[in-house]
């Protein structure tokens with residue numbers, strides 16, 4: 001008779017499978033985390049579960065810029081001490097914090113939610129471009145700074161937007177090169193980003 005192979009109970013195996021969906025969690029880490037969850041003495045796992053559902057429920061994109069907030073508008077958009085005439089366009093909401101940390105920019109942001117990428121079937125209509133045009137009409141910026149990645153798709157997206165915005169009476173600039181081509185904004189170091197923002201060039 002064939003011996004049945006011993007495995008963890010199925011709920012535990014399901015938990016491991018779920019954890020493996022998390023970024024950076026491989027099979028071994030997933031198993032370690034799952035075993036920690038079932039063996040933890042305190043209620044830390046429950047606290048984590050609660051934090052996950054509360055964050056999922058409470059955090060959504062800012063209506064204006066797309067950054068994370070629990071309110072209608074994020075802290076940046078509702079900060080009246082910031083320069084209202086400067087707008088910085090980024091690909092992702094996660095690009096905003098690295099730029100904020102440099103302290104080189106005190107205007108507002110607009111996250112597109114991605115970039116035009118035919119290979120991934122992402123077209124202009126999938127991005128927050130209409131929102132950008134609406135804001136340009138309403139908020140009367142004097143300068144729009146493009147801070148998209150310096151790779152082919154980032155460039156194509158910047159060019160597309162420049163075409164849409166070039167006759168609207170607003171100065172269009174881009175952050176300086178120095179960012180490694182293909183690198184995401186969020187992986188650039190503070191100094192590089194600060195120099196890129198300070199040395200922006202006209203489009």
Ligand SMILES: [Zn+2]
Pocket residue numbers: 062063064065066067073074075076077078
């Ligand atoms: Zn906002």
